[in-house]
Amino acid sequence: MPFDLPQPGSYRDEALEHLRNLIRIDTGNPPGNELAAAQYVADTLAKEGLEPKVFESAPGRGNVWCRLKGNGTGRPVMLIAHLDTVPAQPEGWTHPPLEAAVADGCVWGRGALDMKNMAAMSLTSMLVLKRAGFAPTRDLLLCFTADEEAGGALGAGWMADNQPDLIRAEYALGEVGGFSIETPRRRVYPVMNAEKGVARLNVKARGEGGHGSMPVRDNAVSKLGIAAYRLSRLPLPPRVTPAAAGFIRTLARATGGVRGAAMRLMLVPALTDIIIDYLVRDPEQQRFLRAILHDTVSPTVVRAGEQVNVIPTEAAMQLDGRFLPGVKIEEFVEETADALGPLVTVEAAGYGPPIETPVDTPLFSAIERAISEYDPGAITAPYLLTGYTDAKHYARLGVKTYGFTPLRLPPGFPFARLFHAVDERIPVDGFCEGTGVLAKLCADFCGRHQNRAARTED
Numbered sequence: 001m002p003f004d005l006p007q008p009g010s011y012r013d014e015a016l017e018h019l020r021n022l023i024r025i026d027t028g029n030p031p032g033n034e035l036a037a038a039q040y041v042a043d044t045l046a047k048e049g050l051e052p053k054v055f056e057s058a059p060g061r062g063n064v065w066c067r068l069k070g071n072g073t074g075r076p077v078m079l080i081a082h083l084d085t086v087p088a089q090p091e092g093w094t095h096p097p098l099e100a101a102v103a104d105g106c107v108w109g110r111g112a113l114d115m116k117n118m119a120a121m122s123l124t125s126m127l128v129l130k131r132a133g134f135a136p137t138r139d140l141l142l143c144f145t146a147d148e149e150a151g152g153a154l155g156a157g158w159m160a161d162n163q164p165d166l167i168r169a170e171y172a173l174g175e176v177g178g179f180s181i182e183t184p185r186r187r188v189y190p191v192m193n194a195e196k197g198v199a200r201l202n203v204k205a206r207g208e209g210g211h212g213s214m215p216v217r218d219n220a221v222s223k224l225g226i227a228a229y230r231l232s233r234l235p236l237p238p239r240v241t242p243a244a245a246g247f248i249r250t251l252a253r254a255t256g257g258v259r260g261a262a263m264r265l266m267l268v269p270a271l272t273d274i275i276i277d278y279l280v281r282d283p284e285q286q287r288f289l290r291a292i293l294h295d296t297v298s299p300t301v302v303r304a305g306e307q308v309n310v311i312p313t314e315a316a317m318q319l320d321g322r323f324l325p326g327v328k329i330e331e332f333v334e335e336t337a338d339a340l341g342p343l344v345t346v347e348a349a350g351y352g353p354p355i356e357t358p359v360d361t362p363l364f365s366a367i368e369r370a371i372s373e374y375d376p377g378a379i380t381a382p383y384l385l386t387g388y389t390d391a392k393h394y395a396r397l398g399v400k401t402y403g404f405t406p407l408r409l410p411p412g413f414p415f416a417r418l419f420h421a422v423d424e425r426i427p428v429d430g431f432c433e434g435t436g437v438l439a440k441l442c443a444d445f446c447g448r449h450q451n452r453a454a455r456t457e458d
């Protein structure tokens with residue numbers, strides 16, 4: 001019996017309603033209170049005859065999980081989303097952040113892009129597939145969690161620690177990817193396949209103490225200042241990783257011409273910084289490109305002295321460090337020590353390793369096909385995230401995550417600027433079409449073996 005996936009138009013209103021209902025549930029973190037949202041998702045799934053489970057990791061903090069059972073031919077695919085958002089103060093918004101107003105072709109509200117959109121798309125996909133009688137070959141899982149905006153310890157981290165057997169999927173699809181970028185020749189859809197590692201580095205300078213009225217030459221505060229100044233002048237050396245190279249090569253191909261050729265030179269480490277400075281005008285793009293082609297450190301916290309007339313013997317600062325896939329923490333600390341110079345010491349106080357999922361997988365190929373069917377002529381690119389997501393928690397269990405929340409954006413839409421910002425909003429058409437792309441991808445990828453078997457039986 002061939003499986004007929006309903007047309008996206010038939011579940012457009014349903015997807016929108018779930019998105020708007022989820023936005024109206026305040027899950028600003030802190031305090032989070034994701035339980036209400038998890039319960040909403042669970043009730044919706046249960047009405048369709050599915051058997052969701054809700055886990056309360058701490059009072060009011062909710063995670064929800066569900067399975068559309070496959071026949072075990074392949075390993076599970078999991079749709080992931082975090083249910084919390086950053087808090088929304090209503091000041092400055094065109095439409096109140098928890099109202100989920102539909103205006104000017106967009107749904108407005110906190111979480112519209114980060115990431116109640118993916119939660120609504122995934123929920124709708126599972127409902128539609130279940131209703132249509134889809135019998136997958138691999139389990140299709142859904143796992144929506146709390147606490148991502150604060151690191152995920154009560155959400156994806158908690159699930160990985162306490163319910164590993166439920167979420168040990170082969171692949172997960174989640175946030176930061178699948179949106180469109182316009183280039184002169186074709187649209188590009190980056191799919192996140194790698195995240196930088198994160199490290200908190202403690203830097204210390206020691207010196208001679210004394211009374212402030214009798215200056216010393218060996219002043220700890222001055223030494224720390226010199227080290228911080230060195231960091232601002234000398235970035236850590238460029239490094240080209242497969243994920244960043246894949247992204248830049250794809251953009252270069254989509255751009256074409258002399259500019260495209262020049263972009264490729266960014267991948268020659270001796271030229272990386274020169275090309276970024278001279279080729280890229282937009283300061284935000286410059287920062288992004290530098291961050292995907294370098295390990296980075298940002299001084300963020302400084303401490304020294306208690307009293308203005310006492311010279312302290314110690315001065316300290318913390319650095320927010322981010323290091324690329326393929327780099328070991330020891331290497332990163334050493335490289336940072338070189339950049340800081342001989343007047344200070346540096347050590348890692350805690351870190352999370354980088355992650356990278358290869359792109360030569362059947363799921364990545366299926367994503368490429370899904371995009372070119374949906375938007376003919378457009379291409380997919382690997383994408384390296386400079387921040388981190390819940391993918392890091394799932395990676396501990398060997399889950400390979402791609403950031404793929406399909407969303408075709410109208411040209412000029414200020415996508416990146418709306419994350420965690422006022423007037424966060426999502427284009428209605430892009431969201432509804434994206435839901436269709438996701439549902440079809442799940443049906444194709446989780447039903448593949450079955451369809452092939454059905455064809456040979458014919």
Ligand SMILES: [Zn+2]
Nearest residue numbers: 082114115175
């Ligand atoms: Zn997010």
